[in-house]
């Protein structure tokens with residue numbers, strides 16, 4: 001009688017034969033949750049500026065509770081918007097996911113100006129009760145003049161620096177909490193990478209990571225026209241392609257100087273740079289619509305931020321698991337197998353999936369090598 005290999009082993013064997021990876025079963029591990037379209041800034045690089053200018057409805061806490069209870073425990077819940085701290089019930093939303101979903105890690109993407117609300121959330125000390133992790137990812141897009149111009153928010157740079165000092169002190173008080181600064185690299189700010197690192201890492205002691213400015217028109221390929229989101233920055237471009245390799249090398253040096261806190265991110269950035277330069281990625285988009293997804297503040301659900309929502313949670317009584325496994329979900333997974341993009345969240349989660357399938361196989365340390 002033939003021995004039946006465990007499913008995970010079969011998958012691993014298949015992944016070894018197929019370097020592009022095996023599409024995993026649809027079970028959410030990482031969720032991007034928009035809790036509001038409202039924002040107190042109007043950034044040049046914001047992909048969602050149309051929604052920010054004309055905010056839609058927001059799901060109630062009750063609906064969010066149903067969502068949290070309906071799915072298996074998440075690895076990461078990324079709460080975003082708009083500016084999430086504009087929601088007065090943000091603390092309850094975070095607690096709901098810790099309590100009803102047992103989410104391992106909650107990350108809040110914020111522009112970092114609403115200090116009192118940020119502090120109040122950390123001091124709830126949810127980590128002590130639920131033993132999970134909380135990260136604030138705060139955007140800082142260059143030195144003072146550059147940041148304030150890109151964010152169209154005069155005075156915000158200085159305010160954020162003061163807030164970062166307070167948040168760094170809070171992270172020493174509360175072990176479950178940390179702050180990370182994110183810089184969106186674009187045409188006008190990439191020359192400030194090293195100076196920013198010195199200011200943030202040496203000056204304040206806060207970890208600092210990077211993203212490439214994104215937009216559907218310059219960060220994606222082959223998305224079927226009828227499901228392609230028309231999301232592009234209001235006014236912001238990538239650096240020129242021939243500058244990308246040296247930008248990558250400079251960020252790599254910064255990561256090494258800071259003790260390599262973002263090695264996985266560097267592998268992801270390497271893949272993104274390779275793709276932008278026209279080289280194939282070493283793996284498919286393995287996560288979108290399967291292990292990773294997006295819920296907008298009106299309750300619509302999408303496989304990723306570059307494709308249109310395919311269903312509304314209101315039609316499923318906010319049972320996200322049922323929606324995810326529905327025929328609509330299955331249909332969308334089939335439709336997105338042809339597209340590719342450099343959207344950070346989905347390259348990172350696909351990289352994680354691919355590395356798990358290949359038990360530690362990695363794209364090379366400098367830039368991703370092609371299979």
Ligand code: SF4
Pocket residue numbers: 039040041042043045046047048049052081082083111
């Ligand atoms: S990028 Fe963030 S802070 Fe800026 S307008 Fe968009 S949602 Fe608001």
Ligand code: SF4
Pocket residue numbers: 220223285288303304305306307336339340341342343346
């Ligand atoms: S995240 Fe994946 S599914 Fe979405 S556009 Fe990019 S490649 Fe396609």
